Amino acid sequence: MQITPVLMCGGSGTRLWPLSRESYPKQFTSLKGGKTLFQESVGRLSGEGFAPPIVVTNSDFRFIVTEQLLGAGIDPGAILIEPDRRNTAPAVLAAALHAFAEDPDALLIVAPSDHVIPDADAFRAAILAGTERALAGDLVTFGIVPTHPETGYGYLQLDGEAEPGKPAPLSRFVEKPDAASAVKMLAAGNYLWNAGIFLFTARAVITAFEQHAAQLVDPVRKSVENAKADLGFLRLDPASWSAAEDISIDYAIMEKAKNICSVPFEGKWSDLGDWNAVWAESNPDSDGVATNGNAAAIDCKDVLLRSESAGQQIVGLGLDGIVAIAMPDAVLVADKSRTQDVKKAVELLKSQQAPQAVQFPRDHRPWGYFDSLATGRRFQVKRIVVKPGAALSLQSHFHRSEHWIVVQGTARVTVDGTQKLVAENQSVYIPLGAVHRMENPGKLDMVLIEVQTGSYLGEDDIVRYEDVYARNETD
Structure with missing residues (x-):
């Protein structure tokens, strides 16, 4: 059986601000170079014995998900689009109902998309260790054998000592403890870190919802039954979905179910829940110094210095216990012991209506992406990259005109019905109100500089007439 x-792929990861933001959260980033966290997560659960994944995400991330799946060489399975965030319980139930329609006894492994588990083979072995219990109708959780007292994780208390690779009865779920309690739990030997990873059949988990969270079943089932296909995605019905309670799967069913057990996993694991966890995963040197990108440390100890921009240099001098993250539009400097509180910085910026709170400096679109280079009262300059064969929508603007200067490749440009090719070092003017489109007919990325001028430069000043990605004006 496969x-x-x-894959749960809708979180915002605010504790890793400014690299992780609501518009482009940590699961889509490459914190250590190479593949993104999402690609690594789906890669661990692919190959022999695994079916194509079901990904639960939101509308803003749907094209990023497909692009990263294809970039990892993995054929996308079902991609369910949540109308809005309702936590993990409705998301898991929606995926289970979708799988149940094809196979009531489908075996599902539910996992976050932003964790680090370096030993994929050991993790797959742990999954296999729980398969027999899951097929028998149990709900199987996976807990991490703790290596130190940790106050940043929830815990699983086993009914007996943990034996790695062997399912054990689960006594209770424990909230994040204080430091003294964490020390006692480590010494007890029957507590695991709660990894938020589950294994069960579609039938078993739906039955658990019916028994312990019946209020969720009807709205989520209707949302799945009334879902609409949209290109390669399945949009859950928003009217039904809005009636579903915002609740985690732990609170909804796991803490109430009796047919539950846990498989201890003693391999390396991290949820990268804050910058201190990233520091630990960044191979700090003998002085505890970890750097990334254009970063340098002089006489520093226990620091994490990261430059996330090719044109930006960060230097630490005489620092001790500091995290410094430099982005093109924001810089975080924090005491290493306070990295769990970074979300407070995000909340402050939101209260000040600062765009850096939620908006990533690079705006990813299905056709490519753009970087905002400069912004003034009546102008904005962007660097736009269009993927081979991709096209922006046929559109117009009420409040701005645009100049396009091609700096790499060739653009096919349509302005008020007239089409022409614009080569490197050539430019074209788009008057206010003109119906226009830009395409990349080539086999390499096309890059241009766009200069916007006008009374309003917001991204919502778009009227779309045609769009190969089926987006509307606000999408």
């Missing part, structure tokens, strides 16, 4: 991965 196991179907269910």
Whole structure:
């Protein structure tokens, strides 16, 4: 029997601000170079014994998900689009109902998409260790054998000592403890870190929802039954979805179910829940110094210095216990012991209506992306990259005109019905109100500089007439 991965991919990861933001959260980033966290997560759950994944995400991330799946060489399975965030319980139930329609006894492995588990083979072995219990109708959780007292994780208390690779009865879920309690739990030997990873059949988990969270079943089932296909995605019905309670799967069913057990996993694991966790995963040197990008440390100890921009240099001098993250539009400097509180910085910036609170400096679109280079009262300059064969929508603007200067490749440009090719070092003017489109007919990325001028330069000043990605004006 194949196991179907269910990847939860809608979180915002605010504790890793400014690199992780609501518009482009940590699961889509490459914190250590190479593949993104999402690609690594789906890669661990692919290959022999695994079916194509079910991904649960939101509308803003749907094209990023497909692009990263294809970039990792993995064929996308079902991609369910949540109308809005309702936490993990409705998301898992929606995926289970979708799988149940094809196979009531489908075996599902539910996992976050932003964790680090370096030993994929050991993790897959742990999954196999729980398969027999899951097929028998149990709900199987996976807990991490703790290596130190940790106050940043929830815990699983086993009914007996943990034996790695062997399912054990689960006594209770424990909230994040204080430091003294964490020390006692480590010494007890029957507590695991709660990894938020589950294995069960579609039938078993739906039955658990019916028994312990019946209020969720009807709205989520209707949302799945009334879902609409949209290109390669399945949009859950928003009217039904809005009636579903915002609740985690732990609170909804796991803490109430009796047919539950846990498989201890003693391999390396991190949820990268804050910058201190990233520091630990960044191979700090003998002085505890970890750097990334254009970063340098002089006489520093226990620091994390990261430059996330090719044109930006960060230097630490005489620092001790500091995290410094430099982005093109924002810089975080924090005491290493306070990295769990970074979300407070995000909340402050939101209260000040600062765009850096939620908006990533690079705006990813299905056709490519753009970087905002300079902004003034009546102008904005962007660097736009269009993927081979991709096209922006046929559109117009009420409040701005645009100049396009091609700096790499060739653009096919349509302005009020007239089409022409614009080569490197050539430019074109788009008057206010003109109906226009830009395409990349080539086989390499096309890059241009766009200069906007006008009374309003917001991204919502778009009227779309045609769009190959089926977006509307606000999408």
